[in-house]
Amino acid sequence: xxxxxxxxxxxxxxxxxxxxxxxxxxxxxxxxxxxxxxxxxxxxxxxxxxxxxxxxxxxxxxxxxxxxxxxxxxxxxxxxxxxxxxxxxxxxxxxxxxxxxxxxxxxxxxxxxxxxxxxxxxxxxxxxxxxxxxxxxxxxxxxxxxxxxxxxxxxxxxxxxxxxxxxxxxxxxxxxxxxxxxxxxxxxxxxxxxxxxxxxxxxxxxxxxxxxxxxxxxxxxxxxxxxxxxxxxxxxxxxxxxxxxxxxxxxxxxxxxxxxxxxxxxxxxxxxxxxxxxxxxxxxxxxxxxxxxxxxxxxxxxxxxxxxxxxxxxxxxxxxxxxxxxxxxxxxxxxxxxxxxxxxxxxxxxxxxxxxxxxxxxxxxxxxxxxxxxxxxxxxxxxxxxxxxxxxxxxxxxxxxxxxxx
Amino acid sequence: xxxxxxxxxxxxxxxxxxxxxxxxxxxxxxxxxxxxxxxxxxxxxxxxxxxxxxxxxxxxxxxxxxxxxxxxxxxxxxxxxxxxxxxxxxxxxxxxxxxxxxxxxxxxxxxx
Numbered sequence: 001x002x003x004x005x006x007x008x009x010x011x012x013x014x015x016x017x018x019x020x021x022x023x024x025x026x027x028x029x030x031x032x033x034x035x036x037x038x039x040x041x042x043x044x045x046x047x048x049x050x051x052x053x054x055x056x057x058x059x060x061x062x063x064x065x066x067x068x069x070x071x072x073x074x075x076x077x078x079x080x081x082x083x084x085x086x087x088x089x090x091x092x093x094x095x096x097x098x099x100x101x102x103x104x105x106x107x108x109x110x111x112x113x114x115x116x117x118x119x120x121x122x123x124x125x126x127x128x129x130x131x132x133x134x135x136x137x138x139x140x141x142x143x144x145x146x147x148x149x150x151x152x153x154x155x156x157x158x159x160x161x162x163x164x165x166x167x168x169x170x171x172x173x174x175x176x177x178x179x180x181x182x183x184x185x186x187x188x189x190x191x192x193x194x195x196x197x198x199x200x201x202x203x204x205x206x207x208x209x210x211x212x213x214x215x216x217x218x219x220x221x222x223x224x225x226x227x228x229x230x231x232x233x234x235x236x237x238x239x240x241x242x243x244x245x246x247x248x249x250x251x252x253x254x255x256x257x258x259x260x261x262x263x264x265x266x267x268x269x270x271x272x273x274x275x276x277x278x279x280x281x282x283x284x285x286x287x288x289x290x291x292x293x294x295x296x297x298x299x300x301x302x303x304x305x306x307x308x309x310x311x312x313x314x315x316x317x318x319x320x321x322x323x324x325x326x327x328x329x330x331x332x333x334x335x336x337x338x339x340x341x342x343x344x345x346x347x348x349x350x351x352x353x354x355x356x357x358x359x360x361x362x363x364x365x366x367x368x369x370x371x372x373x374x375x376x377x378x379x380x381x382x383x384x385x386x387x388x389x390x391x392x393x394x395x396x397x398x399x400x401x402x403x404x405x406x
Numbered sequence: 407x408x409x410x411x412x413x414x415x416x417x418x419x420x421x422x423x424x425x426x427x428x429x430x431x432x433x434x435x436x437x438x439x440x441x442x443x444x445x446x447x448x449x450x451x452x453x454x455x456x457x458x459x460x461x462x463x464x465x466x467x468x469x470x471x472x473x474x475x476x477x478x479x480x481x482x483x484x485x486x487x488x489x490x491x492x493x494x495x496x497x498x499x500x501x502x503x504x505x506x507x508x509x510x511x512x513x514x515x516x517x518x
Contacts, residue, residue: 030452192457194450253451263453303454312453 001086002093004223009094009102012218015211016105020047020112022207026262027116029201030311032193034393035120036403042115042127049128050108053135055079058107059100061140063090066150071141089149091221102218103143110139110167116311117175118383120185120193121390124398126381130373134174138369142170142362158358159332159341159351161230162219164274164325165362172318173363174370175309181374182383184308186390193310198258205262209238212269216276229336230276233284234269237276240288241268241295248296260296263316267295270320275328278340283331291323322359329355407502407518408476412467413439413495414487419465425486426469429478433518435468445493464495470502472515 024043031039050058057077064072076082079100087096111131115122145151146158146166153165160166185193195201217231245264246256271291272284279287298315309315329352332343342348377383384390389397396402414422419436426434440461447460471479480497488494507517 192459193455194457194459195452255451257451259452300454 005093006098008223009098012214013102013105015214019208019211020109022204025200026204027311029197030195031119033196038394038398039119043112046108046112050135054104054107058140062143063148069150069152072144072148110171111135113171113317114175116313117178117309118182119310121384123385126377126383133373138366142166153358158354159278159328160274161277162216162273164321165358168270168317168321169362170366172314173367175313177367177370179307179309188308202262205265209265232281233276234272236281237272237284237288238265238268240285241292244289244292245296248293264292267291267316267320270317271324274325277337278332280336287327291320294323295320325355325359409500409502410469410479411498412483413464416465418487421486425482437466439464439466470518
């Protein structure tokens with residue numbers, strides 16, 4: 001056991017925790033003022049819901065003793081056996097419990113990301129049920145495949161340092177299923193749906209950027225060279241994506257926007273997530289530049305395709321996650337991380353195929369299960385608030401309060 | 407007595423106020439308003455979504471003046487609110503039937 005590593009991972013866990021309220025502000029600023037609390041609530045409350053789910057059985061399903069390379073067993077239900085000694089398969093230098101609580105923060109923010117897709121129209125009660133089901137049936141198994149001891153994608157050699165597939169592609173494609181099943185907001189395409197508080201969104205993006213150092217550097221699970229390299233890669237990719245997003249905007253639309261800078265930062269953070277611990281600083285800049293442009297084009301494409309993924313979870317997280325996961329297959333090098341792998345540019349073309357497989361499997365599995373869950377809940381509980389409630393806004397209709405009283 | 411209601415560009419409120427002070431206008435009411443005239447609105451873009459924003463921010467200044475001063479007040483406002491470009495705003499003049507100062511009960515020109 002190593003006290004420095006333990007301290008580092010505990011601090012990283014706290015940083016990742018802050019990302020969920022950061023996401024709440026990021027999303028909250030982009031909705032209309034009548035939905036600001038409803039949107040923030042759907043993120044903030046995940047700290048409550050998933051923390052408890054994780055301790056009761058989520059952690060056991062994701063990281064517990066392997067069953068058929070597909071899922072963890074229920075041996076660690078109620079954190080039974082998750083001790084203060086290291087669990088060697090995950091880390092030899094930090095307590096097993098430290099690893100568990102660090103991973104809890106990932107399990108919390110992943111489903112929270114999806115909330116941007118159904119912003120301004122989802123019923124709160126159905127939302128809570130969906131989140132518990134999605135965490136249990138989608139997040140926990142996929143986390144097991146990629147990160148769990150014995151998971152089949154991990155055994156294949158898929159590289160996902162901090163969650164490009166498990167977190168971002170997973171949540172991003174579920175967001176597409178949500179937007180398709182739920183349909184657009186009332187008035188979408190005809191009424192102006194202007195972000196009510198972009199300073200709030202920029203503050204949220206800043207908190208995400210800050211917390212993401214815990215997400216990516218913390219994934220080294222040790223206070224050492226690998227954490228430093230992941231930290232640097234994270235920062236440089238994000239910086240590059242800010243520049244490429246506003247650059248693309250400037251060329252295509254004529255003006256660089258603040259919302260574009262904030263969105264570019266998040267796109268860069270998403271894309272570097274799978275790669276952070278496997279690539280060097282210059283590769284990180286290239287990944288960030290690519291993510292900023294590709295995600296911006298994906299967001300533009302949404303308008304043409306006509307589905308209402310209200311806050312662009314698909315364009316930023318799903319597409320950004322794919323860019324990062326696939327480019328990891330090109331830019332990964334054992335010079336950065338001997339325990340990682342080499343990508344195509346470092347003499348191992350096969351890694352691209354493995355990365356593509358991990359991406360494809362996550363896309364298909366998460367989309368299908370999410371789609372089925374939405375259909376079932378739509379038929380039983382109803383996914384949307386009534387038209388009248390939607391017009392009044394979620395703050396008053398779902399929570400009986402107002403974000404601003406002037 | 408007349409009420410002069412001027413819709414002006416927000417950045418022109420201060421110069422207009424100063425100029426009205428100089429010609430001894432002792433009181434006014436200002437309100438932040440939104441609207442459009444022949445200028446129409448502007449376009450705003452958020453990520454991929456473009457919106458036509460029709461209502462632009464303006465400030466409404468209301469001043470009540472005795473008959474003999476109306477012309478000077480209107481000219482002062484025009485002089486200080488004008489840029490010569492579209493969107494400078496408009497001035498409306500209405501008759502005022504009565505003015506009462508609440509504190510003293512004075513009426514008419516004495517109450518303005």
